[in-house]
Amino acid sequence: MPPIEQPASSKTRAIEILVVVVCLAAFLLTCLLVQWPEGQSKVSARGIGVILAAGLTLIMYSFLYRDNPLFKAAENLYVGATLGYTLITTYRLSLKPDIIDPLFIDPPTLGVFAGEFARRFVPIVLGFFLLTRLSRKYAWLSRYSYTLMVGWGAGIGIPIVVHTFILQQIQPAIRPLLDAETFRALTPFSWVTLGSPALWSIIGTLVILVGTVCVLFYFFFSMEHKGAGGAVSRVGIWFLMISFGASFGYTVMARVSLLIGRVQFLIEEWLGIAGR
């Protein structure tokens, strides 16, 4: 159940405001002490960047206590900055080098301009057609661009998808349980010590076989999952649950990693504690 915000009493609100003021004072004092070293007349540009990043990081994490105006402001700033950065980089790294520079900056003569323009005319027009989606009257023009994209995508993509995601994936799933190489590597002691890679290869192949069949059967809805079919289906569920558990574990690790990244920044770059 998601947490429901309770209206805070005036006493609680006063305590919260006091805590915010104390935190702000502590933040500013820390910045002054760490990022403005003695003997320097001003903070470096990098120092200002670090202070801003540290402040915004702490504001973002303030949401864990409660949603607040500072968090809202930082959230909007993040969205705006990301969009602005994406627009600028798209212009500088795509439009400028591929359209603006070759057509209007680099060509010294009309002949060169004409050649460059002829080479780029079709892509520019098709790109421009995509923007006509913004107009009801001319939106139909964008269909030409989409037609090309869908046609090209299907033509190139379908054989590749079949080869990469079906044929190449089926191959290891249907390999022999005991091929000649594995058989040669097996010794009678393999079964006793469980230490042979060949033995584990056989066990791995069996697990894949059982898992694939049972999971596929779980998604087979043309017959009722009762009796033996029900048992196979339940094994399929177990395989799915283990798979979801592994995914969840990795997701937790990823989210904690992001927190670690920010904490590492705060400790090493903002506070200047140069690690252990």
Place this chain on the structure above:
Amino acid sequence: MKITPEATLRRQEITRRIIYALVALAVITPFIHALPFKFKPMTLSKNLYDKVESLKPGTPVLLALDYDPSSMAELQPMSIAILRHCFRRNLRVIVMTHWNTGVGLCKDVCEKMAAEAGKESGKDYVFLGFKPGYQNLVLNMGENLLGAFDKDFYQKPTEGMPVLEGVRSLKDIPLVINIAAGASIDGLWIPYGRDRFGFDLGAGCTAVMAPDLYPYLQSKQLIGLLGGLRGAADYETLIGKPEAATKGMQAQSLTHVLLIVLLIGANLVYIGRRYFGPKEA
């Protein structure tokens, strides 16, 4: 005694904040005081390391760094470790990105690692920067690399660069390593790159993506995989230069221990309440 819904909500909110505080403590503590957590590099990480190690000096290697600041915590340490390894092995390193928002990060890491190893742009490595196109770009690079990138990021012509000598297309590059936050490993480099042009492909990804990429290891479409911070820490350990990721893994391990304890504890409390506790109103 009956428990009201308001009291339950209040208790949940307090519990939530205690858990946040404990997690914060678990993450911060290892940066202040070293903990005795040790880990051995995983086989998947070692496979990629061994492949780089097996290449002869002067072999071209392509690094596609497809991420931006939002996944920097996990992926930047990987890029640093792999670049450091490649430069140490005197490989010719070609770096590019499919993410226009990640160009700054890639440029920084390239220049920093090259300066550390005393490598020269154009001679020992080249940073090609960003080009739009995704699949089209990979297919184009597979046909004509210098046509796809006629200039590097610093606007120097790629034609005639010593680092690209003998490299006409992706077919001339024996190893491509894709460090990615999005779908570019299984959506781009495996189908349009590796399977079409035949080079070996290694990958580094965020931990969220790692389980989805395991089937490609089994089918040998990937030769090795660095999954999340753990993968980065593995590679740092393998090259003998433990840095940010290795430090981060201490915090990661302590947090995992805490989460396991909390999970078990919460389940015990739940079971206890369900069978022995008071009924809710």
